[in-house]
Amino acid sequence: MVALVQVVLFVAVAPVLVGVIRQVKARLEGRAGAGIWQPWRDLRKLLRKDPVRAQDSSWMLRAGPVALLVSSLVLCVLLPLVGTLPVPLIPSDLFVIVAVMLVGVVALALVGLDAGTAFGGMGSSRHMTVAALVEPTLLLSVYALSVPAGSSTLALIVQTRLFSPAIIISPVSLLALVALSIAVMAETGRLPVDNPSTHLEVTMLHEAMVLEASGRDLAWLELGSWLKLAALLGLLSNLMVPWGVLTDFSLPGVAFGVVTVVVKVLLLGVVLSVGETFLAKVRLFRVPELLAGSFTLAFLAVTASYLVA
């Protein structure tokens, strides 16, 4: 029930979140901006168009975007966004979530490779490099957060932080949160790892892979990556500020949970866009250094959780 609410809510909110990010950036650049509903208009338009697929492309170009969308939707089901109630059948375990995310990552990389163009392949190879560096950080940093909870289930981690807020400002948690934030930025293709608004060959990661997709293929790819961004920002915000999360089922509780998670995600989106305005993209060969740094932070967090706590 809560899972259903989460999915519907995030499908509705993810384009708005992207709209807000673009709008804030436009304002900071002295532009007027296209308004926060523009991503919704883009999606609606893309769904009305006939996709043109490259001659040599295979079924992967059709299935890949759907796979990415589905993996993001499953992510919205599993993550503790509105509430921390357990989902029947699948545990919202750390490893399950990273695996589900990887399905989307691999699907996107295959879509990039499918048409056989130079840019697509280049984007896919970079994407997989970043993914290989990010996943260990994601695992380790959430693992560090899971030590006080005694469980690698994300819902339980958020719940523990809600009931004993002193954990949130402990050095372990701060280190892990910084590491996790960098990993999430890299995973969702934001600055300083990837520039979401660029079309320059030397800088493209995500954009290079979707170049050959059109019509509804492109719509699914875009919605899938927006959903992932929204869901991961939701997870981050719930780990930082767990208040407002639903722990026992009740209708007013659900409504309150929905409102708080939307506010938190949008606020984090505003922070993200302001931060991105001040950041330049890191040179591709220095991205591993940045990600290795975040891995070190995560590793320190894990070590500290046994030494300090």
Added chain:
Amino acid sequence: MSLGRLARLIIRSGRAAEPAAPAPALLEGAGVFGGSVQVRFINVGGCNDCAMEVASAFGPVYDVERYGVRLVASPRHADVLLITGAVTQNMVQPLLRTLDATPFPRFVIAVGDCAITGGVFSGGYGIAGLVSDFVNIDLEVPGTPPEPDQIVQALRRMTGR
């Protein structure tokens, strides 16, 4: 640039975008786009004058993005092809391939006199023909080069905003 200086610059420069003019009438058939138009720009052999005007139409001052227009990197994402210049021999194939790769419904805008009549390039030995010889043009923006404002107005007829 340091963070503080950048922050001061952002506050000091404020809003660069000029106030919006009243929206022109929607072009017939462009309603399917519903206020979202992705543009692929192709220079098939011009002097880059029109390209500069197109670039400034997408800049912060004219800011055509506020009407839901966006410049994209691939013709597969495009709804509108913005073509400048007279078609040179070497650009015939790229132009045809771009047309092939653009999904329907699509519109073609010819920007500048060279794209419409050939201008000073007409009859040149390197010219394969006019844009209209290869593709049906939906909207013309005359001028050598046209003002960014005119380009903005043409694109607003596509989005209807």
